[in-house]
Every structure is written in structure tokens, then in C-alpha cells.
Amino acid sequence: MLKKLTGGRIYDPAHGVENEVRDIYILDGRIVKRPDGIRIDEEIDVRGKVVMAGAIDMHTHIGGGKVNIARTMLPEDHAADVIARTELMRSGCGHAAPSTLTAGYRYAEMGYTAGFEPAILPSNARQAHMEMHDTPIIDKGGYVMLGSDDFLLRMMAANKDQESINNYVAWTMTHSQAVGLKVVNPGGINAFKFNQRKLDLDEKNQFYGVTPREILLRLARAVNELGVPHPLHVHGCNLGVPGNMDTTLDTIQGIEGLPMHMTHIQFHSYGTEGDFKFSSGSAQIAEAINKHKNVTVDVGQILFGQTVTASGDSMRQFAAHPHSHPNKWVCMDIECEAGCGVVPFKYKDQSYVNALQWMIGLETFLMVDDPWQVFLTTDHPNGAPFTSYPHLIRLLMDKTFRNDILSTLHPEAQKASHLASLEREYSLYEIAIMTRAGAAKLVGLADRGHLGIGGAADITVYTDDADREKMFSTPDYVFKDGTMVVKDGNLIEVTWGTTHVVKPEYDISIEKSLKPYFDRYHTQKMGNFKISNDEIVDDGRGSLTVQPLHKGGPI
Amino acid sequence: MSTLIFTLKTSPVQRVDCSPLTPELLTDKSLADIAAIELVTGNSTARVDSLFDMSGDDTADIKFANSTDKLDFVGRNMTSGKISIAGNVGAYLGLFLEGGQIEVTGNTGIYTACEMKSGQIKVNGNVGDFLGGARPGYKNGMTGGTVIVTGNTGARTGDHMRRGTILIEGNAGDYCAARMISGTIAVLGDVGTHLGYGMKRGTVLLTQAPTKGIPANFNDNGPHTLAFLALLFKSFTKLDSQFAKTAAFSRVQRYTGDLGGIGMGEILIKI
Numbered sequence: 001m002l003k004k005l006t007g008g009r010i011y012d013p014a015h016g017v018e019n020e021v022r023d024i025y026i027l028d029g030r031i032v033k034r035p036d037g038i039r040i041d042e043e044i045d046v047r048g049k050v051v052m053a054g055a056i057d058m059h060t061h062i063g064g065g066k067v068n069i070a071r072t073m074l075p076e077d078h079a080a081d082v083i084a085r086t087e088l089m090r091s092g093c094g095h096a097a098p099s100t101l102t103a104g105y106r107y108a109e110m111g112y113t114a115g116f117e118p119a120i121l122p123s124n125a126r127q128a129h130m131e132m133h134d135t136p137i138i139d140k141g142g143y144v145m146l147g148s149d150d151f152l153l154r155m156m157a158a159n160k161d162q163e164s165i166n167n168y169v170a171w172t173m174t175h176s177q178a179v180g181l182k183v184v185n186p187g188g189i190n191a192f193k194f195n196q197r198k199l200d201l202d203e204k205n206q207f208y209g210v211t212p213r214e215i216l217l218r219l220a221r222a223v224n225e226l227g228v229p230h231p232l233h234v235h236g237c238n239l240g241v242p243g244n245m246d247t248t249l250d251t252i253q254g255i256e257g258l259p260m261h262m263t264h265i266q267f268h269s270y271g272t273e274g275d276f277k278f279s280s281g282s283a284q285i286a287e288a289i290n291k292h293k294n295v296t297v298d299v300g301q302i303l304f305g306q307t308v309t310a311s312g313d314s315m316r317q318f319a320a321h322p323h324s325h326p327n328k329w330v331c332m333d334i335e336c337e338a339g340c341g342v343v344p345f346k347y348k349d350q351s352y353v354n355a356l357q358w359m360i361g362l363e364t365f366l367m368v369d370d371p372w373q374v375f376l377t378t379d380h381p382n383g384a385p386f387t388s389y390p391h392l393i394r395l396l397m398d399k400t401f402r403n404d405i406l407s408t409l410h411p412e413a414q415k416a417s418h419l420a421s422l423e424r425e426y427s428l429y430e431i432a433i434m435t436r437a438g439a440a441k442l443v444g445l446a447d448r449g450h451l452g453i454g455g456a457a458d459i460t461v462y463t464d465d466a467d468r469e470k471m472f473s474t475p476d477y478v479f480k481d482g483t484m485v486v487k488d489g490n491l492i493e494v495t496w497g498t499t500h501v502v503k504p505e506y507d508i509s510i511e512k513s514l515k516p517y518f519d520r521y522h523t524q525k526m527g528n529f530k531i532s533n534d535e536i537v538d539d540g541r542g543s544l545t546v547q548p549l550h551k552g553g554p555i
Numbered sequence: 556m557s558t559l560i561f562t563l564k565t566s567p568v569q570r571v572d573c574s575p576l577t578p579e580l581l582t583d584k585s586l587a588d589i590a591a592i593e594l595v596t597g598n599s600t601a602r603v604d605s606l607f608d609m610s611g612d613d614t615a616d617i618k619f620a621n622s623t624d625k626l627d628f629v630g631r632n633m634t635s636g637k638i639s640i641a642g643n644v645g646a647y648l649g650l651f652l653e654g655g656q657i658e659v660t661g662n663t664g665i666y667t668a669c670e671m672k673s674g675q676i677k678v679n680g681n682v683g684d685f686l687g688g689a690r691p692g693y694k695n696g697m698t699g700g701t702v703i704v705t706g707n708t709g710a711r712t713g714d715h716m717r718r719g720t721i722l723i724e725g726n727a728g729d730y731c732a733a734r735m736i737s738g739t740i741a742v743l744g745d746v747g748t749h750l751g752y753g754m755k756r757g758t759v760l761l762t763q764a765p766t767k768g769i770p771a772n773f774n775d776n777g778p779h780t781l782a783f784l785a786l787l788f789k790s791f792t793k794l795d796s797q798f799a800k801t802a803a804f805s806r807v808q809r810y811t812g813d814l815g816g817i818g819m820g821e822i823l824i825k826i
Contacts, residue, residue: 072692074692075692
């Protein structure tokens with residue numbers, strides 16, 4: 001069935017197209033050239049409307065153990081936000097940690113067509129994929145988490161060569177069906193198990209004698225040499241600690257030019273100046289990012305209100321638990337791999353620290369020059385639920401709106417920030433880079449995030465509106481793989497997206513040492529740990545898309 | 556103006572959510588409007604007049620006649636007026652109650668007076684588990700008001716209770732005052748095992764030593780003469796309860812706990 005979107009204003013940064021009026025043809029879920037001799041079955045008039053590829057959230061906690069803990073622990077999050085079943089949609093609930101189905105519906109209603117779960121523990125990967133399998137419409141994928149697992153740390157303590165580590169990384173990514181590699185507080189979660197309550201970049205794990213800097217380098221090199229397109233996804237040391245900007249700058253320096261993505265950078269950009277011993281380090285961080293083209297960041301913007309923080313960083317979550325609101329929290333060790341912490345949190349606009357966090361996030365957005373290097377996230381649900389993205393987009397695109405809100409925040413925090421003096425307003429083209437083209441490139445999705453011939457027909461159509469929040473919260477049309485799923489901001493059809501993975505090559509000999517390790521230390525056998533392709537495809541509702549690797553090899 | 560009476564026609568097979576039938580939600584509604592309200596029952600809804608025969612017109616004075624334990628959420632969020640129930644009633648009676656009075660002639664289900672804020676509930680019968688407690692997963696139970704029970708209560712009476720008074724003329728079940736944060740529970744009869752389990756603060760007043768004993772994690776502080784007890788009993792005199800007629804005493808054996816936690820809760824036993 002051939003569809004034609006007539007006369008839209010195209011924003012396709014992947015092809016350098018900005019505000020160009022052009023028709024788009026969709027055939028069998030793909031964007032095609034105007035085919036000759038085929039009748040157009042459906043023509044959709046989008047004249048004057050803004051047409052972009054479907055948005056991609058490259059860092060959102062939508063599946064896996066910690067989200068389920070958040071759901072279980074916070075009945076109040078559900079009771080206050082209940083969605084009844086309709087003819088089309090199933091019932092659901094939750095504001096900060098919505099149920100899987102609701103998350104999919106809400107993403108689609110905002111014009112998002114893909115979301116990536118950034119912290120999948122290998123032993124929890126099956127659970128995470130099952131939850132994402134239950135998340136409708138959007139495409140999904142996950143970054144598997146290594147760096148605090150005993151197997152890697154043993155290898156490093158034993159001074160194994162880079163190739164063995166590459167093998168282990170590739171094996172883990174393949175069998176946990178991941179699209180990227182994440183490291184959370186490198187080695188810190190493991191050090192926590194040996195009663196270390198903080199771990200700096202060059203501080204040794206008491207037991208293994210390995211430092212976070214070494215872990216980062218080894219893993220970043222592995223990702224690079226394996227040709228995995230998504231650079232090492234780094235949640236750095238000292239999250240949320242005042243003065244952690246030095247660690248962050250050190251991390252950027254220390255990666256030695258290897259590609260690296262630093263996630264929720266806002267939480268890692270704090271100084272210790274001023275009366276409150278808490279200040280913004282965003283200027284130095286942004287300067288470093290502008291200088292290091294191998295580094296990309298997503299912001300992890302906070303927005304005011306109740307949410308829940310869910311992280312694999314049990315060390316920092318444990319430190320944050322006295323601030324839990326409502327007063328309950330969970331921290332746990334998970335197998336020999338890592339841990340997690342779930343702490344509900346309320347960001348308050350009259351709190352000096354929270355207000356400054358809000359400003360630091362926005363400063364980072366506005367001071368990183370190249371939109372291909374910075375991505376729009378709230379680290380859902382840690383900074384705010386993903387449903388606040390349209391609000392965040394308005395903050396970036398509308399200086400007056402931003403400064404109006406700024407003027408209502410904690411007065412001391414206003415004095416500590418120069419956000420009010422930043423004139424920059426993001427353009428639609430830049431937003432399209434951040435949320436589409438850049439994100440697709442970063443995750444390594446060859447066929448998504450652009451509107452070129454052969455690309456998947458994930459398309460969002462907006463009515464241009466000066467109120468960007470309104471514009472981005474209710475798209476006119478959203479197409480997922482060519483099917484119109486949203487019309488006038490309302491869901492009209494429920495489809496099921498694919499799971500994006502990469503399959504880097506590895507030497508099977510790694511299993512010789514992994515099998516006894518699983519037998520001795522894990523709760524599951526190595527054979528059961530592996531997630532087969534069939535499990536993702538399951539009842540035919542899911543599917544796998546293997547994304548191409550870059551050319552790898554030792555540098 | 557005469558009492559608005561909902562007489563249950565037959566005992567429903569599925570549970571019925573009666574939360575729309577409170578004085579403030581029915582104010583200014585005609586009998587026809589009220590009859591047309593859809594109540595959630597099981598996985599569908601039913602009109603009020605398909606479940607109840609209706610008579611009377613005073614929406615500030617509501618009565619459920621012929622009631623059964625299938626009627627849940629009666630008096631939810633009620634702020635004023637009166638609801639009386641002839642017969643038994645289901646779970647979550649008086650959930651979030653902010654004012655007014657509820658009186659039951661029969662027994663009530665679980666979570667009676669759950670997260671109640673103010674007002675009064677009197678049950679002339681037995682009460683299920685979690686009287687005056689918090690909803691599952693929530694941290695604060697009842698925060699005010701008075702509950703009078705003439706019969707016995709189930710397990711975990713006053714779970715997470717924050718403020719307010721629970722007066723039990725019969726016996727209290729196991730784990731009475733469990734995780735209690737503050738407030739007062741008084742029992743004329745016996746109490747079950749694990750009294751005050753995880754109790755933080757608050758007072759449990761007993762007129763007789765529990766037959767199951769005082770838990771090991773409570774510390775015996777010896778006999779005390781507490782002047783506030785006279786005031787407490789005086790405050791009971793205006794209530795329609797056995798407690799109004801109980802002779803005041805101020806000489807008690809005092810135990811504090813739960814020592815596994817902050818240990819500021821007290822159990823007072825009449826000497």
C-alpha cells in the first residue's frame with residue numbers, strides 16, 4: 001500500500017535537509033522514491049506542517065529489574081495516575097514509573113518511535129527484554145552493563161590481554177541481546193560490596209586493585225575494536241557529589257581520544273564554590289565537550305516534581321537514600337554483576353540544590369555548541385518522567401519562557417547561575433538533530449532517525465506552533481513503520497516495534513572460562529543465561545533488527 | 556427531609572464500589588440523578604437503582620439497609636454528614652474519611668478507617684484486619700479521628716497509625732499496633748501475639764495484662780502514675796462507648812518498645 005505525505009516541511013538533519021517542502025512516499029513500512037505505475041492508495045495532506053523522523057530516546061529506563069522495583073515500591077505513583085482500558089488500549093497506571101504498555105502508548109503519543117533501556121544487567125537481561133517486549137509501538141533495545149562484574153575485574157586483576165576482554169564483551173553483548181555497552185560507576189558497585197563507600201577515578205578497588213580509569217579504558221577500547229557503533233555508554237564516578245566536575249573532566253581527558261558517551265552529564269557537573277558549597281560546573285564541562293569531538297553527552301535534565309530515581313549505581317543511591325521522598329528506598333546487590341538502588345525523589349523549585357541542578361542541565365544544553373554531541377534526556381525517570389520532554393523542548397526553544405520560570409526559582413541559585421544571560425534558543429533543526437538524527441547515529445541505527453530513501457517510515461508530523469510544548473506534546477500524525485499510529489495527538493492503532501541489537505564477533509573459547517564461572521558463582525547455568533533470538537521474536541509480536549557494525553580492529 | 560435509604564435488593568455476586576454514595580457527592584442531586592449513578596462492580600458497572608431500592612431525600616443522612624460485606628469503600632473521602640449501615644459492610648469503610656460520622660450495626664471488612672483523617676466511625680460488631688491502617692505500600696495510616704469497635708478486631712490493628720484514637724471494647728487480634736507511628740489504641744479485652752511489633756511511638760492502653768504476654772522487645776519500666784490518663788478518660792466520657800463508663804485509672808505498669816526500632820512506643824496496663 002502506497003502512502004503519500006504531501007507538501008510537508010521536511011527537517012532531516014541526517015541529510016542536511018532543513019525546512020524543505022517535499023513529498024514523502026511510504027511503501028511497505030519504508031520510505032521510497034516516487035514509484036512509477038503504482039497507484040497512490042492514501043494521500044495525507046501535511047502542507048505547512050513540520051515533518052521529522054520519529055524521535056528516539058537514547059537513554060530511558062523503561063524495563064528491567066530496577067523499574068519493576070520502582071513500580072512495586074510506589075503504589076502512590078500508580079494510584080494517582082490510573083488509565084482505564086479502551087477499545088484500543090489496555091489499562092495501565094503510573095506517572096514516574098508507568099507500566100510497560102502505558103509507556104509505549106505515551107511515547108508514541110509524543111511522536112517517539114524508539115527508546116533504549118540503558119542499564120540492562122546481563123543476568124536481568126531476560127526480564128528487561130520481556131518488559132520491553134510488552135512495550136507497544138516503539139522500537140527498543142538495551143545497553144548491557146559491565147564494569148562492576150567480578151569476571152571482568154578478575155580478568156583485569158590477572159592482567160588478561162585486551163583481546164580476551166573484547167571476547168568477553170562481545171559474548172555478553174551477543175547473548176544478552178544488547179545494542180550497546182554501558183558502564184555504571186566503573187568498578188564502584190563492586191567496591192561497594194567490599195565496603196568502600198566512594199571510589200574516585202584513580203582509587204583502587206580494595207579487593208581487585210583495579211581503578212575506574214582502567215576499567216573505562218579497557219571497555220571503551222573493547223567497544224571500539226569490536227566495531228560496535230554505540231560508543232561506551234558511561235555513567236561516571238561520583239554521581240551527584242559536589243565537586244564531581246573534576247572527576248568528569250578527568251574522565252574526558254583519560255579516555256585517550258576513544259569514542260565515549262557520557263550519560264546524564266548534569267549529575268556530574270557540580271562544583272563546590274559559594275556559600276552552599278555547591279555550584280555549577282557546566283561551563284567547564286561544556287568547554288571540554290566542545291573541545292573533545294570523541295565525547296557525546298546526554299543531559300539528564302531535572303524538572304520539578306515527584307519522580308523516582310532508579311539506577312544501577314548502588315553506591316551513590318545508598319548515599320542518596322536519606323533524601324528519599326516518600327521515605328522508602330531499596331538498594332541491592334545483584335549476582336556477581338552489580339547492584340541497583342531505587343530512591344523516590346521530589347525535586348523542589350525552592351530548594352537551592354534542585355534549582356541549581358535545573359539550571360546546570362539547561363546551561364549544558366545551551367553551551368555545548370554542536371547539537372550532534374548533546375542529547376535530550378531527563379534520564380527518565382531519574383530527572384523527570386519522559387512525558388515532560390515537550391516542556392523541556394520549550395525551555396530550550398523559548399528564552400522568555402525559560403527566564404520566566406528561572407525568575408521564580410530559589411533566589412540564591414539564580415545568583416549562582418548565568419543561565420539568564422544565555423541567549424541561545426534551539427531551532428527546530430537542532431531539536432531534530434538531538435532527538436532524531438544524532439540519536440540514531442549515536443545508537444548505531446542505520447535505518448532510523450532520518451527520512452532518506454530506504455529508511456524506516458517512522459515519521460512524526462507536527463503543526464508549527466509558537467508554544468513548542470503544545471506542538472511537541474500533540475503531533476498531528478505519527479507513523480511507525482508506515483502505519484499511522486497517532487492522529488491529532490490520539491493513538492489510533494497499536495503496533496509492535498522491533499528490538500535493535502548488534503552481534504559483534506567473538507572467539508568461542510571464552511566459554512571455557514565462563515562455564516565454570518557460571519557453575520560456581522551464578523544462580524543460572526551459562527546455557528540458560530543466553531537469550532536466544534527466538535525468545536525476542538516469541539509469539540511473532542517481537543522482532544530482531546541486527547544493526548551493522550563499524551569497521552573495528554585495534555587502533 | 557427524611558433519611559436517604561439505600562436498601563440492597565439482593566446480595567451482589569461481585570463486590571460493589573460504593574464510594575460515589577457520600578453526602579457531599581450526592582448534595583443537590585435529585586433521586587433520579589442518584590438512581591442513574593453507575594457503580595463499579597466486578598469488571599463492569601451497575602446503576603444504583605439496579606442494586607438498591609431507594610427512599611428518602613436527606614443526602615446528609617444516608618442509610619444502607621440490608622447491607623452485606625460486598626459493599627466496599629462506603630464513606631470514602633466523606634467530609635460531613637452521617638452514614639449508617641444496617642448489616643455488615645465490606646473493605647475500606649471510611650477510607651480517607653475527613654469528617655462526619657459512620658455507624659455500622661454489623662461487622663466490617665479489612666482496612667476499615669484506612670488513612671482516616673478525622674470524624675468518627677462506630678462499629679457495633681467485629682472489624683477485619685488493618686483497622687486504621689495504611690493502604691498496602693503506603694507509609695501513613697490513620698491520622699486523626701476516633702474509631703469505636705464494640706466487638707473484636709482482626710490482625711494488625713493500627714498498622715502505620717499516625718494519630719487519632721482506636722477504642723476496642725472486645726479483643727484485638729495479633730500484631731496490634733504493629734509499625735504504629737503514633738496515636739492511641741485502647742482495648743478493654745485481650746490482645747493477640749506480637750503486640751506493638753515494630754512500634755515507633757504511641758500508646759496502647761490495656762485494662763488487663765495480655766494472656767499471650769508482653770513481647771520480648773518491650774522493656775518493663777515498672778509501675779507509674781500517669782496524670783494524663785485521667786484527662787484521656789475524661790475525653791472518653793462524651794463518647795457512645797463502654798469506655799465512657801469505664802472507671803478512670805492512672806496507675807499503670809509501663810512497657811516501652813519496640814526496642815528493635817526507636818523504642819518510643821508504650822504499652823500501659825492497669826494495675
